[in-house]
Amino acid sequence: MIELQNVCRTFIVGDQEVAALRNIDLSFGAGEYISIMGPSGSGKSTMLNMLGLLDRPSSGTYLLDGGNVTDLDDEQLARVRREKIGFVFQSFHLVPRLTAAQNVELPMILAGIPADERKQRVQVLMRNYGLSDRADHKPDQLSGGQRQRVAIARATVMNPSVLLADEPTGNLDRNTGWEVLKLLEGLLEQGITLVVVTHDAEIGARAQRRIHMLDGRIVSDESIQNDSK
Amino acid sequence: MYLRDLITLTSSSFLTYRMRSFLTGLGIAIGIAAVILLTSIGEGLHQFMLSEFSQFGTNIISVQPGKTQTQGGNVGIFGSVRQVTLEDADALRRLPYVEHVIPGLVGNAEVRYEGRTRRTMVLGEGRDFGKAFTMKVQNGGFWTDADDEQARAQVVIGAKIQQELFAGQNPLGQYLRIGGQRYRVVGVMESKGQILGMDMDDTVFIPAARAMELFNRSGLMEINVSYRADVPAETMIRLIKERMIERHGREDFTIISQEQALEVLSSVLNILTFAVGALGGISLLVGAVGILTIMTMAVTERTAEIGLLRALGAREQQVLALFLGEAIMLSALGGVLGLGIGIGMAQGLHLLFPALPVHTPWLYAVLAELSAVSIGLAAGVAPAMRAARLDPVEALHAE
Numbered sequence: 001m002i003e004l005q006n007v008c009r010t011f012i013v014g015d016q017e018v019a020a021l022r023n024i025d026l027s028f029g030a031g032e033y034i035s036i037m038g039p040s041g042s043g044k045s046t047m048l049n050m051l052g053l054l055d056r057p058s059s060g061t062y063l064l065d066g067g068n069v070t071d072l073d074d075e076q077l078a079r080v081r082r083e084k085i086g087f088v089f090q091s092f093h094l095v096p097r098l099t100a101a102q103n104v105e106l107p108m109i110l111a112g113i114p115a116d117e118r119k120q121r122v123q124v125l126m127r128n129y130g131l132s133d134r135a136d137h138k139p140d141q142l143s144g145g146q147r148q149r150v151a152i153a154r155a156t157v158m159n160p161s162v163l164l165a166d167e168p169t170g171n172l173d174r175n176t177g178w179e180v181l182k183l184l185e186g187l188l189e190q191g192i193t194l195v196v197v198t199h200d201a202e203i204g205a206r207a208q209r210r211i212h213m214l215d216g217r218i219v220s221d222e223s224i225q226n227d228s229k
Numbered sequence: 230m231y232l233r234d235l236i237t238l239t240s241s242s243f244l245t246y247r248m249r250s251f252l253t254g255l256g257i258a259i260g261i262a263a264v265i266l267l268t269s270i271g272e273g274l275h276q277f278m279l280s281e282f283s284q285f286g287t288n289i290i291s292v293q294p295g296k297t298q299t300q301g302g303n304v305g306i307f308g309s310v311r312q313v314t315l316e317d318a319d320a321l322r323r324l325p326y327v328e329h330v331i332p333g334l335v336g337n338a339e340v341r342y343e344g345r346t347r348r349t350m351v352l353g354e355g356r357d358f359g360k361a362f363t364m365k366v367q368n369g370g371f372w373t374d375a376d377d378e379q380a381r382a383q384v385v386i387g388a389k390i391q392q393e394l395f396a397g398q399n400p401l402g403q404y405l406r407i408g409g410q411r412y413r414v415v416g417v418m419e420s421k422g423q424i425l426g427m428d429m430d431d432t433v434f435i436p437a438a439r440a441m442e443l444f445n446r447s448g449l450m451e452i453n454v455s456y457r458a459d460v461p462a463e464t465m466i467r468l469i470k471e472r473m474i475e476r477h478g479r480e481d482f483t484i485i486s487q488e489q490a491l492e493v494l495s496s497v498l499n500i501l502t503f504a505v506g507a508l509g510g511i512s513l514l515v516g517a518v519g520i521l522t523i524m525t526m527a528v529t530e531r532t533a534e535i536g537l538l539r540a541l542g543a544r545e546q547q548v549l550a551l552f553l554g555e556a557i558m559l560s561a562l563g564g565v566l567g568l569g570i571g572i573g574m575a576q577g578l579h580l581l582f583p584a585l586p587v588h589t590p591w592l593y594a595v596l597a598e599l600s601a602v603s604i605g606l607a608a609g610v611a612p613a614m615r616a617a618r619l620d621p622v623e624a625l626h627a628e
Contacts, residue, residue, distance in 0.1 A: 081540065111542065
């Protein structure tokens with residue numbers, strides 16, 4: 001359902017061309033659990049932005065659910081992001097002025113979903129994530145784990161087919177990090193494709209499919225059939 | 230995105246940055262208040278002037294001897310052009326649409342009653358004076374003799390004359406001496422006060438023919454023609470001009486229409502009000518700079534948030550709308566505050582100085598609010614465009 005064909009991404013830094021992604025060929029099926037690992041500067045963040053349609057390839061083709069999304073305009077890209085892709089970030093990226101419930105509601109507001117339906121969906125999600133009593137709290141009144149749970153609720157409220165998590169546990173202590181990971185992994189049962197970018201080998205090892213990157217190239221792509229954990 | 234959600238989202242940032250938003254809005258509010266206050270005073274003066282000028286009634290055209298090319302005083306009183314006479318007045322009375330014709334001249338004379346003397350203004354007028362002009366007779370009435378040489382020596386006196394010469398006595402039927410001639414009092418005018426510096430109460434009115442005799446003149450100073458309200462002034466001027474040229478052989482007279490005089494006055498006052506309002510507009514400009522500054526700051530501060538919105542599927546247009554909406558809302562709320570302050574100050578001034586006429590036309594209030602909104606729009610465009618065009622990846626990683 002996701003297919004990258006010979007994708008390159010180059011940046012101009014000063015008067016130098018820097019290649020962040022070089023000739024990437026990659027495809028994921030629905031419901032896969034993928035980790036992307038590599039040292040900083042290896043191109044894993046660029047890869048994530050590319051998969052999330054925040055960045056465009058300099059060359060190559062990106063197919064999402066069978067459709068070519070390489071040459072879509074801003075409006076079409078926004079629509080695809082809204083409907084098919086969820087993001088979870090290391091630093092949560094919650095809007096500090098809005099309550100937890102309003103943060104979860106935000107993607108639906110942008111999508112123009114009527115208020116009653118939004119209320120209902122937010123309520124269900126908040127309950128599922130154990131956040132019901134935190135709904136009216138502002139992000140700065142929440143713990144790190146609660147914040148990331150709000151962020152995950154926000155990322156899944158539009159029922160995306162792909163969830164992209166960029167170091168989702170990076171700002172959390174070990175126990176909270178595991179809880180958040182379990183929450184993310186629980187989404188796999190609903191058929192979501194989970195892509196976790198991390199430099200933590202322990203976390204990366206939880207995925208069935210582990211991709212290692214170095215200097216903008218995929219250096220290894222191994223699938224483990226038996227989940228060890 | 231629904232408009233209501235847009236408003237909720239934009240107002241969330243006001244609630245967070247209360248002080249900052251209030252101060253920025255205040256910049257616009259002061260501008261709007263200045264515009265409203267100054268135009269209220271300007272418009273008040275405007276209405277005051279117009280009502281002073283139109284106290285006599287507006288459907289009146291005046292014919293004066295002598296042709297003037299400009300709006301200055303005419304030379305007819307001293308020159309050798311043909312006089313405007315009572316016969317001319319009779320001829321004008323037969324024109325269509327005419328309601329009343331009042332021949333007129335003015336002079337000064339001594340008025341005496343039982344040893345009391347007062348030097349006062351003497352107006353020679355026609356019998357329909359009270360009907361043509363909006364001046365009421367309080368007691369008695371105008372004479373009924375036709376406006377010709379046979380008019381008897383009768384007088385209508387102003388309120389002040391009654392007070393000064395008759396001191397509470399009923400003056401009707403009494404005889405006054407005006408410049409040595411005996412006049413029978415037939416009416417007392419209602420007190421009218423000063424109009425453009427002329428004390429209308431310190432005046433006596435006598436038939437024009439008697440005034441001509443009194444002042445030893447062979448012509449009138451003017452003929453005032455009142456006409457039906459539904460007839461345009463131009464039509465009436467044309468008719469009067471034709472009739473007068475017919476009688477005099479050439480245009481040796483001047484026609485002054487009150488409607489036209491009012492139009493000139495009104496346009497001058499409009500320019501004045503506008504100029505004063507424009508001065509207040511300068512402070513609006515300063516308010517606009519404030520909005521521009523705050524919005525530029527907001528975009529910089531919320532860069533990561535803009536990135537997030539894009540990642541959540543916001544279109545460039547939606548980001549634009551959010552920031553534009555915020556700028557417009559800031560200025561619109563500032564505008565409303567300014568309207569309140571401006572109108573409040575205008576009314577307060579009026580309470581403190583009742584002589585100062587103020588009037589806030591609704592149109593000005595609406596225009597002021599609209600200009601506040603468009604100022605917010607104009608000031609918000611550049612920062613909002615910058616926000617919309619941010620690269621999502623770079624924005625997301627800005628901290």
